[in-house]
Amino acid sequence: MSGFLSSRHRSGHCPAPGRPRVSPPARSVLSCSCGPLSPDRGCGLYEARAACKGTAVESRACCHICTGCTKDTHERKADSMDQAGPRVAIIGAGIAGLSCAARLRAAGIWPVVFEKSRGIGGRTATRRAQALRFDHGAQYVTAKGPGFAMYLGRAITAGHASRWGAPALGRHVGLPGMSGLAQPLADGVEIRFGTEIRAARHGPDGWTLSTDDGPLADRFDRLVCTCPAPQALRLFPDLGGALAHVEMAPCWALMLALDTPMPHLPDAEKLSEGPLSFVARNASKPARDPGPETWVIHASPDWSRAHLELEKETVRDLLAQAFAAHAGQAPAIAHATAHRWRFAMVTRPLGQPFLSARDGHLLLGGDWALGPRVEAAFDSGHAMAKALIG
Numbered sequence: 216m217s218g219f220l221s222s223r224h225r226s227g228h229c230p231a232p233g234r235p236r237v238s239p240p241a242r243s244v245l246s247c248s249c250g251p252l253s254p255d256r257g258c259g260l261y262e263a264r265a266a267c268k269g270t271a272v273e274s275r276a277c278c279h280i281c282t283g284c285t286k287d288t289h290e291r292k293a294d295s296m297d298q299a300g301p302r303v304a305i306i307g308a309g310i311a312g313l314s315c316a317a318r319l320r321a322a323g324i325w326p327v328v329f330e331k332s333r334g335i336g337g338r339t340a341t342r343r344a345q346a347l348r349f350d351h352g353a354q355y356v357t358a359k360g361p362g363f364a365m366y367l368g369r370a371i372t373a374g375h376a377s378r379w380g381a382p383a384l385g386r387h388v389g390l391p392g393m394s395g396l397a398q399p400l401a402d403g404v405e406i407r408f409g410t411e412i413r414a415a416r417h418g419p420d421g422w423t424l425s426t427d428d429g430p431l432a433d434r435f436d437r438l439v440c441t442c443p444a445p446q447a448l449r450l451f452p453d454l455g456g457a458l459a460h461v462e463m464a465p466c467w468a469l470m471l472a473l474d475t476p477m478p479h480l481p482d483a484e485k486l487s488e489g490p491l492s493f494v495a496r497n498a499s500k501p502a503r504d505p506g507p508e509t510w511v512i513h514a515s516p517d518w519s520r521a522h523l524e525l526e527k528e529t530v531r532d533l534l535a536q537a538f539a540a541h542a543g544q545a546p547a548i549a550h551a552t553a554h555r556w557r558f559a560m561v562t563r564p565l566g567q568p569f570l571s572a573r574d575g576h577l578l579l580g581g582d583w584a585l586g587p588r589v590e591a592a593f594d595s596g597h598a599m600a601k602a603l604i605g
């Protein structure tokens with residue numbers, strides 16, 4: 216167990232005052248903001264978690280061990296110390312990153328996923344605002360191929376997804392929000408939230424990843440990058456040729472809660488003209504919270520591009536006006552927020568499931584490789600895992 220503790224310590228995610236950025240060698244005392252823990256105390260992970268109860272922990276990123284461990288994941292992580300395969304790091308806990316991680320895990324390889332936000336799902340997203348919840352990114356999924364269809368079937372059986380709308384449409388949503396769709400992929404996977412990778416360097420001892428706080432102590436044999444292509448290009452500017460081919464369109468999203476419902480509108484409407492591209496009664500999705508009627512309104516790619524740099528409040532008001540025009544009446548708005556997706560949908564994909572670089576030590580993928588759909592992200596992640604497993 217002490218080896219496990221040391222390994223967690225090497226992760227560099229329990230910063231104690233004055234501690235060097237790159238951690239001391241294995242078997243050193245584990246310390247974090249909750250106090251020192253030593254390997255001879257047995258299962259430090261559980262004790263750390265227990266010690267945290269009732270203690271203020273600033274954020275998940277502050278102490279991964281104290282906030283992220285369950286008995287199940289702990290035991291599986293402990294098992295992972297014996298893994299024989301390559302050490303794999305994955306950037307991004309969206310559908311592509313997690314489908315890659317889940318496939319690797321099934322093959323006995325235990326990757327570490329680095330995610331800059333505080334949750335899973337990426338653009339398959341659910342936003343909380345007070346007691347309200349909105350699916351402000353992907354609205355629904357459809358399955359065209361057997362791999363994603365099988366996954367969706369399992370997610371439905373496990374209560375993480377459900378049909379939305381007429382069966383003939385084949386639309387499904389995550390439960391209790393769209394991000395729930397990613398949950399089965401994330402189970403048992405080590406994810407370090409609140410960790411934005413700023414640089415990645417490949418050297419003789421493998422990949423070193425850096426955050427704003429400096430290099431992480433871990434080393435990895437293979438790196439999988441699943442952020443949108445323009446963001447991947449910032450990490451790997453020398454891959455400009457292939458990545459620059461990919462084009463992505465933005466999308467402004469408006470989240471509304473209404474004091475008075477609008478029953479004359481359909482639950483979901485795709486629009487091909489004007490400023491709006493999709494209008495959805497969020498509240499009509501299964502297992503959503505009761506309360507005021509919630510709506511998510513997406514602006515078209517052209518409109519979003521033309522208004523990309525406006526303030527959120529300005530866009531909120533413009534889109535609320537556009538929604539009123541669409542509905543034929545002014546909505547009684549109880550809550551309104553706008554969200555800018557700078558890289559929402561790929562309009563010119565790579566045309567293959569992923570990109571391989573650095574002699575196969577770096578794989579880059581995501582929806583942008585295959586198409587603007589959750590299923591494309593899932594397939595890309597799977598393809599990268601298959602390539603790593605060999």
Ligand SMILES: Cc1cc2nc3c(=O)[nH]c(=O)nc-3n(C[C@H](O)[C@H](O)[C@H](O)COP(=O)(O)OP(=O)(O)OC[C@H]3O[C@@H](n4cnc5c(N)ncnc54)[C@H](O)[C@@H]3O)c2cc1C
Binds near residue numbers: 442583592
């Ligand atoms: C407004 C909107 C509507 C959509 N509607 C639909 C729809 O109805 N149906 C459908 O099928 N698809 C839809 N999509 C597309 C769908 O959401 C995407 O295809 C899919 O979610 C992409 O998954 P991904 O894993 O490839 O990328 P992402 O979901 O973008 O995941 C990438 C992850 O990487 C993280 N990340 C990025 N950079 C770093 C870094 N440097 N360090 C650490 N982490 C990092 C991000 O936080 C993110 O979690 C929609 C998208 C948007 C935005």
